[in-house]
Amino acid sequence: MHSQNLINVITDALPTLNKSETKVAQVILSDPDAATRSSIATLAKKSQVSEPSVNRFCKRFNAAGFPDFKLKLAKSLASGIRFVNRNVNPDDDVTSYTPKIIDSTINTLALVRDKISHVRVNQVVDKLIQAKRIYFFGLGASGSVARDAENKFFRFNLPVSSHDDVLMQRMLASTGGAGDVFFVISHTGRTKEVVGVAEIARSNGSTVIGLTAANSPLADMCTLTLDVDVPENTDEYMPMASRIVHLVILDVLATGVTLRRGPDFLPHLEKIKNSLKPTRFPNED
Amino acid sequence: MHSQNLINVITDALPTLNKSETKVAQVILSDPDAATRSSIATLAKKSQVSEPSVNRFCKRFNAAGFPDFKLKLAKSLASGIRFVNRNVNPDDDVTSYTPKIIDSTINTLALVRDKISHVRVNQVVDKLIQAKRIYFFGLGASGSVARDAENKFFRFNLPVSSHDDVLMQRMLASTGGAGDVFFVISHTGRTKEVVGVAEIARSNGSTVIGLTAANSPLADMCTLTLDVDVPENTDEYMPMASRIVHLVILDVLATGVTLRRGPDFLPHLEKIKNSLKPTRFPNED
DNA sequence: ATACTTTTCGTAATATTACTACATTAAAAG
């Protein structure tokens, strides 16, 4: 449901426009930003047409009127600029690469927000709630994601551990069984070792949940997967956005588990929080 | 120059506003999209103030007037950021808590994007470039952030390690000296152990960089800090966004270092990437 | 408290801006 960029729509419609509409279109396209700031009178003058012509032009593009048109144009500009400028160039300086990287992460998260399957999330929460034991597995960058997940889920008062050692993973997978949940994190879903471990766990009757790419070998091996398709463009040389997405999805899952546990569980979380107080300098305010 | 998101600006200014301005702000924040579509008269009525009050409100936020304000607001909305009621309620289901958590993370990132000091980022990149050795330190949730940083920075071909063991941290801090960079990650900046370690490192002539809260005890102890003021979550159900922010800032720093190294360095990164190929199932497309 | 100052806010007049109805012109069809 990504609404089409208004500027593209106008450009596409250009050949079908009549004389005065074309004039208006050209003026708008030549400087869309200026158009958003000008009144119908000034725009009419610039285009050398009458004001009603401009108004008709706006209505032709499904706007209620000129002000509404300007609004839509402004929105197109705002979202467009962010989309185009996503890549970091070799000659970028701090002031440009910093927002670019953050924007790119934001965009990816927005994408995931709109695409993630709520049904699937619910199913995974189900499995996690029922688990007698949870293992988080990951290698490389996903290793620290797994570790973060452990740090989050141990609070639920059940045996949780994270592992980034393949041999350890293999051994644990082979000793697991019903009631054990193996939560396997992998950006590509194609790492042979990881897929192998998932296969072992699965064949022993454990539940295997994958946080990984859709339709990957790992995904095929899992009881249940949370598909994440992160566009690769920023991850040219090192994983970036995918880790973040994985972490946020784990946040979502943890929240899901907390909510299912109900309000009686909150004092327990509070207790964990308070246990850290003596390790800290008191807050002055 | 990156213009700050108008909605954040308004939210931040909320405490400094007077009675009628507050009314207007609340109405706008409760449904910013509706605000962009309404006239000054309807907005005034909704806020139960006069039209000039709305107008003054707009000018206060550096808009030429009401229409200009609407335009800026629309642009802010279009940047992919949704501002819903950010808190998760006990009776939320998947379809509501999932977007809430992701939106809240996005919102935090957008805030950091607009507030982070580029000068400071540059200074930190300077230090990292010059480092003979880098240690990433963190405890708890910051432990996995430190580990992720190690995974990222080892690619730059210099001795990097991450540690989440306080004793290890102390020992390393005491043996360090000029040329060593201790990169200390802490959300609160108030954990006694961490501050102590930073102090030891500092007193031995090492460079200590803090990724932590501004004006915290840890920040005071550092050679250089990257201040991150993530609104502390009082809500039980909301996960910490600070980890995510820390990770993204480390992405920014890694990018900064890569760019400084120049294009000659890219083959090296390529080599690391390729080294993983044999561990993966080939991609079918 | 009281008078004085400053800030806040609304009324009403005015200016700006956008829209509509209708007239005119241009183009197309017969």
Next chain:
DNA sequence: CTTTTAATGTAGTAATATTACGAAAAGTAT
């Protein structure tokens, strides 16, 4: 050439926004 239809503009009207000014409220100092 008409006649018809589409395209465009004019002028009036409606709507929307802004300004100037003054009243009320809040704050200060005496």
